[in-house]
Amino acid sequence: MRWAALCAALVLTAQAACARPIAALSPGARLALQGADGVVPCAVCHGARGQGRPHFAYPHLAGLGAPYVLDTLRAFADGRRLNGIMTPIARRLSAQAMRSVALYYAQFRPRPPHWPGSLSLSRLGRGRRYYQYGALSDHLIACARCHGRRGHGQGARFPWIAGQSRAYLIEQLRSFQAGARTGHALGLMRHAARPLSRHQIADIALYVRLLGARPPLALRPHAWVRSARPIVPRGFMPPPRAAIPATVFGRAARRGRAIFDDTPRYARAYVGNALSCRDCHLGEGRAPHAGPLWAAAALYPRVYRGRVTTLAQRIRDAFAHSEAGRAPPLASPVLTDLLAYIHWMSRGEVIGAPAPGRGYPSLAPLHGPPDSAQGAVLYHSRCAVCHGERGAGRRYNGRLVFPPVLGAASYGRTASLAQEPLLAAFLKATMPYGEAGTLSRREAYDLAAYLDAAPQGR
Ligand code: HEC
Ligand code: HEC
Ligand code: HEC
Ligand code: HEC
Structure with missing residues (x-):
């Protein structure tokens, strides 16, 4: 395509780039704006600044970041992702061309769309x-x-x-x-x-x-x-988190929810690692079969480790062990607020009745010992993407998004989760996050053995 004709075709998206002298363009910009032998300029569909063409469902590339764009182009080329338009384009690009066009688009951010005139x-x-x-x-x-x-x-x-x-x-x-x-x-x-x-x-x-x-x-x-209609639950479900009332009690429950979600921040004095309660009690403590606290509320006081234990004492234990910190005093607001949150989510639970979904579904023991070397291999292929190669978790923009599973920032040896059968049960029921249930029993035990014996230690 001739340059002038192309610029005319791109007026909507590429004005600024067309005004620039061609020689000044980087190789990535040239590919994006001018195309190459047999490759239509990317800008025709994705825009000169990567804004995409929503009308045709052509995605924006701005904001995706160079590593993602590069990997996606490779995926189109090698068939991991197939698309009638993109696969032939990607197959014509050299590795160098892919890298440079990915870098070109990485400099832009998408423009937020306009709010539509009418919508539901x-x-x-x-x-x-x-x-x-x-x-x-x-x-x-x-x-x-x-x-x-x-x-x-x-x-x-x-x-x-x-x-x-x-x-x-x-x-x-x-x-x-x-x-x-x-x-x-x-x-x-x-x-x-x-x-x-x-x-x-x-x-x-x-x-x-x-x-x-x-x-x-x-x-x-x-x-x-x-204005959203509530989602109708199947089976027993605690109320949605947004339903906490704006009362004195509700405010305590909200503070409790915040402590539960970000314990190192809101209960700093009692926490010695980087973990929050929610990291092990999934769905902010509400998910069945993943350590739900509503099921615990109806159960305590109960005999725990040989002693009649109240819910408050059990939570103090959690601070001392799972949080590698120290137990808050019985009268501390941290404890009161957590109890308020747990009590709020447990409304409707019958005291003393069996609570299906409590704890983590227990796992039958293996015949023979688990294989921690196999666990290490599994860890690197299935867990490291979120928890990091060395188990230190991952931060984005300074916030810990995926919690540490190894080292001093994670739970200590005295935590419940450090017990191998319980850890295996936890992993089988909840991990990998988003794909729960895909580990076999043996894999769960091998992983637990690896985490309990990893060189980074606890
Ligand atoms: C003729 C239109 C067209 C052209 C030209 C084109 N693309 Fe695409 N591109 C598409 C469509 C359509 C998709 C969505 C594919 C899908 O649904 O999987 C896409 C998807 C992509 C994606 C994946 C985006 C995501 O969010 O996952 C990348 C990256 C991409 N294109 C890069 C490029 C690059 C680089 C060029 C230039 C070398 C280019 N495209 C040229 C139409 C085009
Ligand atoms: C490192 C993971 C981890 C963290 C962090 C953690 N817990 Fe737990 N918690 C567990 C495990 C595992 C159990 C199950 C123990 C068992 O079944 O013996 C448990 C049990 C409990 C129980 C008893 C539940 C029952 O059904 O008997 C309560 C209450 C509790 N935790 C509260 C908390 C609170 C509050 C926090 C935050 C201050 C917290 N936990 C942080 C792992 C954790
Ligand atoms: C997609 C990301 C992702 C993957 C993959 C993943 N996890 Fe997790 N993991 C999480 C998140 C997120 C949490 C905290 C759950 C929450 O806050 O709701 C968590 C919590 C945990 C915890 C308890 C908290 C802690 O930090 O000790 C352990 C142990 C754990 N994961 C182990 C594993 C293992 C082993 C695998 C591989 C089989 C794995 N995870 C795969 C995201 C992931
Ligand atoms: C456990 C982590 C995880 C969760 C939860 C998750 N995603 Fe994704 N998502 C990914 C990853 C990783 C990719 C990259 C694509 C891939 O699988 O290669 C992705 C890709 C996508 C893409 C394609 C982006 C593109 O540019 O082509 C869309 C759209 C998307 N996710 C939407 C969603 C929506 C909507 C939800 C909630 C229903 C969701 N995701 C939940 C991890 C997640």
Whole structure:
């Protein structure tokens, strides 16, 4: 294509770049804006600044980051991800060309879309709830855990999705669900997308499209959040976290929830590591079969380690051992607030009745000893993506997003989780995060043996 003709074709997206002298363009910019032998310029579909073309469901590349774009181009080229348009393009690019175009697009950030004139507020509210908090009753993990609260992605693995077009989001979610897009070797997205219904996909796509867009003044603050219909639970479910009332008791429960979610921050005096209660009691302490606290509330006082123990004492124990810190005094606000949160989520539970879903489903012992060397191999292939090669967890923008599993920042030897059978049960029931249930019993024991004996220690 002639340069002048191309610039004319790109006027909407590439004006600034076309004004620049051609010689000044980097190789990546040249490929993006001018194309190469047999390769249409990327800008035709993805925009000169990587803004994409939402109308055609062409994704934005801005914000995705060079490592993700590079890996995705390789995936198109080697068949890990197939697409009628992108696969032939990627197959024509040299490794060097892929690298330079990935770097070119990495310098831009996506522009937030405009708020649409009309939309369904309850759909948006539901989308927000699924995205930010997931839905326990539907085994749906919060997208925010991996893509970030604002949808800006985290590190090289978890891409920026805020602002992508609805059509593109829906297409990708369906294709993960159907197994057509396999994506990351761990299949994280296939598992995250599997439980979604058609309606949930549409709700989430609307919300993610508008994440970061400015709602009109009349809609603030978050009028649409309140308009969402509640999600109807299957079986016993604690109330949704947003339902804590604005009473004196409710304020204590909210503080308790904050302590539960970020214990090192809100209960600093009593914590000696980097773990929060929620890291081992999943779904903010509400998920069945993952250490739910509503089930504990109806059970205590009970005999624990040979003594009649109250819930308050059990929590003090958790601080001393799981949190590698010291027990808060019985009258401390930290303890009171945590008890208020647990009590609030347990309303409707019958005291003394069996609570299906309590604890972590126990795991039958193995015949013969577990193999910690095999556990190490598994750890590096299935866990390190989130917990880090050395088990130190991962931080993004200074926030600990994936907790440490080894070393001094994790739980100590005296923690309940350090007991091998319990750790194996925990792993089988909850990990890898987002793909719970995919480890075999032997794999869970091998991993537990590795974590308990790893050179980084506890
Ligand atoms: C004719 C239009 C077109 C052209 C030209 C084009 N792309 Fe694409 N691109 C697409 C479409 C459509 C998709 C979505 C593919 C899918 O659904 O899997 C896509 C997806 C991508 C993705 C994945 C984005 C994500 O969020 O996962 C990357 C990266 C990408 N393209 C890079 C490029 C680069 C670099 C070029 C130039 C060398 C280029 N594309 C040229 C249409 C195009
Ligand atoms: C356990 C972590 C995890 C969770 C939870 C998760 N994702 Fe993802 N997501 C990923 C990873 C990793 C990728 C990169 C693609 C891959 O699998 O290779 C991805 C990719 C995507 C993509 C494709 C992005 C692109 O540019 O093509 C979309 C869309 C997406 N996720 C949406 C969601 C939504 C919506 C949810 C919530 C229902 C969600 N994700 C939950 C890890 C996660
Ligand atoms: C390192 C992981 C970990 C952390 C962090 C942790 N716990 Fe636990 N907690 C466990 C395990 C494992 C059990 C199950 C013990 C058992 O079944 O014997 C447990 C049990 C409990 C119980 C009793 C539940 C029952 O059903 O009997 C309570 C209450 C509790 N934890 C509260 C907390 C609180 C509050 C925090 C934060 C201050 C916390 N835990 C932090 C791992 C952890
Ligand atoms: C997609 C990311 C991801 C993967 C993969 C993953 N985890 Fe986790 N893991 C998490 C998150 C997130 C938590 C905290 C749960 C929460 O806060 O809801 C966690 C918690 C834990 C905990 C308890 C808290 C702690 O830090 O000690 C252990 C132990 C653990 N994971 C081990 C593993 C093992 C072993 C694997 C591999 C089989 C694995 N995880 C795979 C994300 C992941």
